[in-house]
Amino acid sequence: MWSAAPLTVDQALLVQRTTPSQSPGSSSRAASAAAGQHQHRKDVLGRFGESLAVQHLRDDGLTILDRNWRCAIGEIDIVARERNTLVICEVKTRSSLRYGSPFDAITQDKLHRLERLAAAWIRDRGVRPSSVRIDALCVLRPFTGATVVEHIRDLH
DSSP states (O other): OOOSSOOOHHHHHHHHHHSOOOSOOOHHHHHHHHHHHHHHHHHHHHHHHHHHHHHHHHHTTOEEEEEEEEETTEEEEEEEEETTEEEEEEEEEESOSTTOOGGGGOOHHHHHHHHHHHHHHHHHHTOOOSEEEEEEEEEEOOSSSOOEEEEEOOOO
16 A cells, blocks of 8 residues: 555564565575665664654754765765754664664774764855854654654763
């Protein structure tokens, strides 16, 4: 059944699980397909988390300026503005805490890259914010139970 409304993560994952597999073939083809399905599921979960993070930021009064901005050194998930402050947001989405908190994935190297990305975005857009802040949003979407969004302001 086709619907005009976008799929929720649960619906997308259900579609992924119930989609018939390709014709029987070698185990390498099956392994490749399984890896592709895992990546697809991860991408769907990531997009869901970023959309929820955008809504959370808007609800908190921030203005969204850009999403998934890319340049040669990487990508910024969300660029926002809170009054005169430019806010660079890193979003980490997980379905469980099995491998630790999503915030654990934001290393010092990642923080430094986000600082360089912020400078690149400012140059690219030709803006002069009075200040720049780097935030992190964690979206935890377990298979059962409520989705939780946690927002840490100013990672410095």
